[in-house]
Structure formats: C-alpha cells, structure tokens
Amino acid sequence: MKITAAITFLAASIAGVTASSKMTYKVISLVSDNQTLGVIVDEEIYPLTSTDDASTLLHKGKAPIASTSYKYAILDKDNTTSVIDQESFSRDPITNSSKTLNEYYGRSWNSKTLDQVPTIMDPLPIISRIDSDLHIDGEIPTIHITGNQTAIDYIHTNAESDIDISGLTLAYISPSDVKSFENITLAVSGHSTRSYDKLSYKVKLQKDDDLYSYRRIKLRSMSTDASYMREEIAYDIAKSIGMPTSEYSYVRVYFNNQAIGLFGLGEVLKNPWPKNEFNNGKKFNQGALFVANVSGNQGGNSSSSAMGAPTGQNQTESGASGQQKQNQTMAGSPPSGGMGGGGADGGSGVLQGSSSDLSYLGDNTTLYTSQYPVKEDPRTGSANYTRIVELTKFISEQSNVTSDNSAAGLWEQYMDVTSFLRGLALEIVISDSDGYFTMGNNYILYDDLDNERILFSGQDFDLTMGTSINNATLMNSGNYSDFPNFSTRPLTSRLFLVPEFKQEFENLIVNMTKALVNPDILTSRINQLYEMLQEDVAWDKSLPRVAASNSSLSSTSRGMGGSSVDDQTFYAGVYGPTNASTSLTEWLALRSSNILTFFNAST
Numbered sequence: 001m002k003i004t005a006a007i008t009f010l011a012a013s014i015a016g017v018t019a020s021s022k023m024t025y026k027v028i029s030l031v032s033d034n035q036t037l038g039v040i041v042d043e044e045i046y047p048l049t050s051t052d053d054a055s056t057l058l059h060k061g062k063a064p065i066a067s068t069s070y071k072y073a074i075l076d077k078d079n080t081t082s083v084i085d086q087e088s089f090s091r092d093p094i095t096n097s098s099k100t101l102n103e104y105y106g107r108s109w110n111s112k113t114l115d116q117v118p119t120i121m122d123p124l125p126i127i128s129r130i131d132s133d134l135h136i137d138g139e140i141p142t143i144h145i146t147g148n149q150t151a152i153d154y155i156h157t158n159a160e161s162d163i164d165i166s167g168l169t170l171a172y173i174s175p176s177d178v179k180s181f182e183n184i185t186l187a188v189s190g191h192s193t194r195s196y197d198k199l200s201y202k203v204k205l206q207k208d209d210d211l212y213s214y215r216r217i218k219l220r221s222m223s224t225d226a227s228y229m230r231e232e233i234a235y236d237i238a239k240s241i242g243m244p245t246s247e248y249s250y251v252r253v254y255f256n257n258q259a260i261g262l263f264g265l266g267e268v269l270k271n272p273w274p275k276n277e278f279n280n281g282k283k284f285n286q287g288a289l290f291v292a293n294v295s296g297n298q299g300g301n302s303s304s305s306a307m308g309a310p311t312g313q314n315q316t317e318s319g320a321s322g323q324q325k326q327n328q329t330m331a332g333s334p335p336s337g338g339m340g341g342g343g344a345d346g347g348s349g350v351l352q353g354s355s356s357d358l359s360y361l362g363d364n365t366t367l368y369t370s371q372y373p374v375k376e377d378p379r380t381g382s383a384n385y386t387r388i389v390e391l392t393k394f395i396s397e398q399s400n401v402t403s404d405n406s407a408a409g410l411w412e413q414y415m416d417v418t419s420f421l422r423g424l425a426l427e428i429v430i431s432d433s434d435g436y437f438t439m440g441n442n443y444i445l446y447d448d449l450d451n452e453r454i455l456f457s458g459q460d461f462d463l464t465m466g467t468s469i470n471n472a473t474l475m476n477s478g479n480y481s482d483f484p485n486f487s488t489r490p491l492t493s494r495l496f497l498v499p500e501f502k503q504e505f506e507n508l509i510v511n512m513t514k515a516l517v518n519p520d521i522l523t524s525r526i527n528q529l530y531e532m533l534q535e536d537v538a539w540d541k542s543l544p545r546v547a548a549s550n551s552s553l554s555s556t557s558r559g560m561g562g563s564s565v566d567d568q569t570f571y572a573g574v575y576g577p578t579n580a581s582t583s584l585t586e587w588l589a590l591r592s593s594n595i596l597t598f599f600n601a602s603t
C-alpha cells in the first residue's frame with residue numbers, strides 16, 4: 001500500500017505537468033548548476049523546466065492553476081522532489097491570466113503603489129519630455145549583464161580608469177516585460193566613488209537599440225547613501241519643480257552568475273536624452289550640451305571631487321589632469337567655511353582657470369573645454385563655447401556691489417534665469433554637497449538655440465540631504481546665504497543683486513520647503529520606499545562586493561566621518577540615529593525647520 005501511495009503521488013505530480021497545466025509560472029532567481037526552480041501549487045511540486053531566451057535568471061514552466069495558493073521553491077536538479085528552499089509566504093492564485101508576471105523569488109510583491117511627490121510648478125517651457133516606461137514607480141526590474149567575465153573583472157580591478165568594454169549582452173526583466181540587447185557597452189562611472197567596493201556603472205546600447213527610448217543609463221551604486229533613497233527623492237523634487245533632468249528608479253543587477261546588488265537607475269544626459277527631454281523624442285534644432293565637471297580642473301590645487309576621490313592616477317574621464325590630491329574629510333571640515341573643491345577665495349587669482357563655476361576665463365574658448373566637457377554636439381556643426389564665453393563674460397561684467405531690476409532683461413538674454421533660480425534653489429533646499437555652489441560640479445549647461453541662451457539643470461544628487469562633505473552647520477543653515485560659496489561664486493554674487501531675482505529665489509526656497517522639503521509631505525513616500533526596499537537592501541548588503549577597492553583612500557573614506565555606509569543599518573540611514581552623517585528624516589526635519597524659521601514662515 002505504501003508503495004502504491006508513493007507511485008500514485010508521483011503519478012499525480014507528473015500528470016499535473018501535462019493534463020491540467022494551464023498556467024505559466026515565471027520567476028527570477030540565480031541558482032547554481034545543480035539546482036532548478038519549481039513552483040509548489042496547492043502543496044504539489046512542479047519543476048519549472050526552462051529558462052527564458054533573454055536570461056537564465058528567468059525560470060519558466062507550466063503547472064496547474066492554484067486553487068488555494070502557490071509559492072516558488074529551489075529544487076535539487078537531479079531530484080526535483082527534493083526542496084532545498086522555498087518561499088516563506090504564499091502567493092494568491094492568478095485568476096485573470098494564463099501566466100504570472102515575471103516574479104522575483106523571495107519577494108512577495110511585484111509592484112507597489114507609492115505616494116507621489118506633488119508637482120508644484122509647471123515644467124520649464126523648454127521641456128517636452130517623452131512618455132517612457134523606463135522608470136516605473138513601485139517596481140524593481142532586474143538587469144542581467146552577461147559576457148566576457150575577464151573583461152568585467154578588468155574594469156573592476158581598474159575602477160579608477162574610464163574603460164569601456166563592449167560585446168556584452170543585457171537582459172532587462174520587469175514584472176511585465178522582457179528585453180534583450182546585444183553588444184552593449186559597460187563602464188565604471190562616477191568620480192568620487194571609484195574607490196568604493198560597490199561601484200556605479202554606465203551602460204550604452206548599440207546604435208538603433210533603445211530601452212524605452214533611452215540608449216544610455218546609469219546604474220548608481222548608492223554607496224554613499226545609507227538611506228538608499230536620497231537620489232530618488234531629489235529627482236522627485238527636481239521633477240516636481242519642472243527641471244529638465246533624469247528621473248530615477250531602482251533595479252537589481254547581476255553580472256553573469258553573480259548578484260551585484262540594488263542600484264539606482266538614472267538617465268545619462270547624452271543622446272538621445274536631449275530630444276527625449278526637449279522634443280518628445282523627435283529630432284529638433286538641438287543645441288550643444290555641456291556638463292560642468294570639477295575634475296576638469298587643470299592645475300591649481302583644487303580637489304577633484306567629494307569623498308575619497310581616487311587620487312588621480314589614470315583618471316581619464318573628461319580630461320582630468322590628475323592633479324587632484326587634496327585630502328578630504330567627511331562630514332565637516334574642508335578648510336575655511338566649507339569651500340568644497342575649487343571654490344575657495346572666490347574671485348582671487350587662484351580661481352582663474354581652475355574651477356567650473358562660470359568664471360570668465362577670457363575669450364579663448366579652449367580654456368573652457370576641460371571645465372565644461374561637451375556631452376552632445378548640436379544637431380548641425382559641432383559644439384563651440386561661444387555661448388558659454390558670452391555668458392561668463394556677461395556675468396563678470398555685472399557689478400558685484402550694486403544692481404537693480406533694470407538689468408533683469410539683460411540677464412534673460414544670456415540665460416534662462418528661471419532654470420538657474422529653480423536649479424540653485426534646489427541645491428539649497430536639498431543641501432547639495434556636490435553642485436554649483438559647493439563644488440562647481442554636476443550641472444548641465446544646455447545651449448537653447450531657440451532662445452539663444454544657456455539653460456541650467458542639475459544631476460547626480462547622491463551627496464545631498466545630510467550626506468555632507470562640507471560644514472554641515474552651513475549646509476543646513478536656514479539662512480541660504482550661509483551656504484558654502486554662496487556670496488563668492490561668480491554667478492550668485494551678482495545674480496542675486498537683482499532684487500527681482502533675489503525675491504523670486506527666496507520665494508522658491510520657501511515654496512519648495514513648504515510644499516516638498518517638508519516632513520508632512522515626504523514622510524509617507526519615505527516610509528513606503530523604506531518598506532519597498534527593505535528586503536532588497538538586506539539582499540544588497542549581504543552580497544560580496546566585486547570591486548578591487550585597492551585604493552589607499554578606500555578604507556578611511558568610505559562613508560561619512562570615516563565609518564562605512566555599509567556599517568549603518570538601512571533603518572538608521574533613513575530614520576537615525578547615526579553617529580556620522582545625518583539620517584534622511586532627521587535631515588528633513590532640520591532642513592525644513594531651519595528654513596522656515598529663517599523666513600519666519602510656517603508650513
């Protein structure tokens with residue numbers, strides 16, 4: 001009888017695979033060669049016998065529709081009745097489809113509905129952003145990059161160099177979509193984080209390929225951000241105030257047979273980004289696009305970038321000169337009042353030619369090329385620096401002592417003033433440690449050919465919201481003019497002498513603080529992001545890191561104040577307490593109340 005029962009049981013299992021197998025189950029998991037995935041439907045085990053053409057991480061197979069519940073399991077490949085691991089929760093039966101979404105092993109959800117940051121300003125008139133599914137709020141797709149592991153190892157051991165490797169394949173798997181791209185190009189990216197053991201990357205698809213209309217994406221490591229959500233929130237705010245920049249979402253990343261971790265997914269502001277942002281994805285009279293780059297400093301002793309910047313060897317990105325060896329300390333003490341890199345002694349001779357801060361460097365356009373590397377040429381011809389020379393010259397000719405509203409119209413001829421006011425107010429309200437004010441870094445200058453003037457916007461907001469490489473007291477002061485370099489930067493020392501601009505800037509700071517940088521507004525989204533990311537952050541933290549991390553700086557400079565972000569819990573990064581940098585929500589409460597107190601305003 002016993003034997004018969006066993007045989008009946010086996011027969012039932014096998015029968016299940018054929019007769020009543022109405023449902024296709026699909027689940028992402030990395031398992032070793034001697035394992036396979038299965039689905040346990042109403043207590044019976046069914047192996048998932050195939051993997052998707054796009055990626056071996058996506059396991060598929062047919063099994064009956066569950067009547068009570070189903071869950072995925074990891075099975076011994078040679079004996080698929082042997083369950084090595086199974087999900088700790090049950091999934092509800094699918095009733096409205098013959099296949100599941102592309103689910104992820106061990107995550108009980110496929111998508112979440114999160115509260116949105118409210119939109120408080122119309123997008124700048126120049127913006128006409130394409131509709132794209134690149135960033136789906138509340139989902140975490142998986143990116144699986146496969147190919148030459150030797151080449152991947154090489155860029156990891158040489159992370160401080162800008163090396164492109166091509167010939168790799170990228171599979172993108174979201175709950176409802178699978179895409180595959182041949183011959184992608186992968187490189188390590190970033191300036192300050194190349195000595196970290198979790199690196200950021202940039203990915204480029206072949207010409208004519210696109211991921212939801214984008215060809216180039218950033219995979220942001222979030223290595224400096226124990227909350228894993230500073231960039232997410234900052235890009236939310238940038239969008240809310242109508243700035244042209246990336247949007248942001250999350251993705252799980254695998255290289256070959258190794259899990260790399262949870263990353264932020266951002267847009268690289270290169271083609272086809274301008275047409276996606278400014279003309280709904282269609283060709284147009286595109287102007288040149290430049291990105292201010294603090295590493296572009298030639299000569300001088302200004303530091304390259306924030307936080308444990310690689311000490312220069314072979315840093316070829318954007319023409320860095322290699323003279324970038326100033327010791328940096330975290331959370332507090334660059335020399336003299338929080339001058340970041342290249343900002344000290346505003347206006348003195350030291351600055352000349354050494355900072356991407358809109359200083360006028362003379363009429364020789366060559367002198368601007370390393371400060372503001374060209375990211376994209378205009379549609380016709382190639383980028384030249386005449387517009388930037390004209391702008392910086394104009395700025396330099398404005399009085400830094402007196403001005404009145406009569407100059408306003410003139411300013412508008414050289415720059416899209418609204419973009420500058422909003423972008424600079426954004427830096428202030430998010431306490432940006434790595435933007436125009438603090439570092440002369442991470443901002444774009446776009447040549448708006450229709451209006452023949454320069455547009456400003458920001459990117460890369462990892463060092464914000466309490467992650468400070470400057471004097472935190474000044475970064476968080478409610479008095480915006482305390483902000484590092486506020487009154488010495490060539491632009492802001494003059495622009496804000498125009499009363500109308502100063503008033504608008506102050507209105508922006510107050511409005512953005514009340515409507516956005518406000519615990520009452522952001523806390524629900526932060527809490528929901530915390531919930532959404534919790535398991536993935538735990539997974540991320542559990543993974544072995546792949547970078548060589550052989551920089552002498554890395555051990556002391558990772559994280560804030562010498563302690564590693566990885567040493568802080570996710571909870572503490574979001575909610576505190578932390579003994580080094582400020583947690584996200586502590587910063588939020590402080591920033592909000594400091595600004596409102598200064599302006600004697602209430603929420």
Ligand SMILES: *[C@@H]1O[C@H](CO)[C@@H](O)[C@H](O)[C@H]1NC(C)=O
Pocket residue numbers: 032033034035
């Ligand atoms: C399966 O493979 C893993 C690693 O590849 C190995 O550690 C494990 O011992 C293997 N298990 C069996 C039962 O062969």
Ligand SMILES: *[C@@H]1O[C@H](CO)[C@@H](O)[C@H](O)[C@H]1NC(C)=O
Pocket residue numbers: 079080081082083
């Ligand atoms: C397969 O695994 C099951 C459950 O662990 C076990 O009872 C059975 O003996 C195994 N069969 C073989 C052939 O190893």
Ligand SMILES: *[C@@H]1O[C@H](CO)[C@@H](O)[C@H](O)[C@H]1NC(C)=O
Pocket residue numbers: 096097
């Ligand atoms: C099926 O139902 C689930 C849960 O209600 C829903 O999220 C999903 O979008 C539905 N799928 C289809 C194909 O309608």
Ligand SMILES: *[C@@H]1O[C@H](CO)[C@@H](O)[C@H](O)[C@H]1NC(C)=O
Pocket residue numbers: 148149150151154
């Ligand atoms: C893999 O990359 C290494 C290092 O770039 C290269 O030497 C090797 O030829 C590549 N192998 C293949 C099969 O392309």
Ligand SMILES: *[C@@H]1O[C@H](CO)[C@@H](O)[C@H](O)[C@H]1NC(C)=O
Pocket residue numbers: 166167183185206
């Ligand atoms: C792959 O991409 C690289 C870099 O974009 C290019 O040089 C190469 O020709 C491409 N190879 C193939 C086979 O298309």
Ligand SMILES: *[C@@H]1O[C@H](CO)[C@@H](O)[C@H](O)[C@H]1NC(C)=O
Pocket residue numbers: 158161313314
């Ligand atoms: C870095 O530059 C040095 C000197 O120019 C050179 O010897 C070394 O091979 C380079 N390293 C890499 C990884 O390119």
Ligand SMILES: *[C@@H]1O[C@H](CO)[C@@H](O)[C@H](O)[C@H]1NC(C)=O
Pocket residue numbers: 325326327
């Ligand atoms: C960096 O700090 C070390 C140790 O404090 C010191 O020996 C070295 O001179 C400093 N380098 C610079 C460029 O300040």
Ligand SMILES: *[C@@H]1O[C@H](CO)[C@@H](O)[C@H](O)[C@H]1NC(C)=O
Pocket residue numbers: 332333337471472473474
């Ligand atoms: C930060 O700035 C404040 C105000 O100027 C000053 O009192 C404090 O000493 C500074 N802190 C550090 C660590 O430099």
Ligand SMILES: *[C@@H]1O[C@H](CO)[C@@H](O)[C@H](O)[C@H]1NC(C)=O
Pocket residue numbers: 364365366367
């Ligand atoms: C412009 O500057 C570059 C770099 O300093 C120099 O080589 C070039 O001769 C200069 N051109 C003119 C016209 O002065």
Ligand SMILES: *[C@@H]1O[C@H](CO)[C@@H](O)[C@H](O)[C@H]1NC(C)=O
Pocket residue numbers: 381383384385386387447
């Ligand atoms: C430089 O670029 C501007 C557009 O920004 C264009 O109008 C001008 O003709 C270009 N000048 C030269 C010399 O190419």
Ligand SMILES: *[C@@H]1O[C@H](CO)[C@@H](O)[C@H](O)[C@H]1NC(C)=O
Pocket residue numbers: 347400401487488493
């Ligand atoms: C104004 O500019 C002059 C000359 O560039 C400089 O000497 C002076 O310190 C500046 N004044 C202020 C208030 O920044």
Ligand SMILES: *[C@@H]1O[C@H](CO)[C@@H](O)[C@H](O)[C@H]1NC(C)=O
Pocket residue numbers: 504507508511
């Ligand atoms: C700020 O808000 C006030 C009141 O809602 C509004 O009148 C003003 O136009 C806003 N200013 C800016 C710059 O958004």
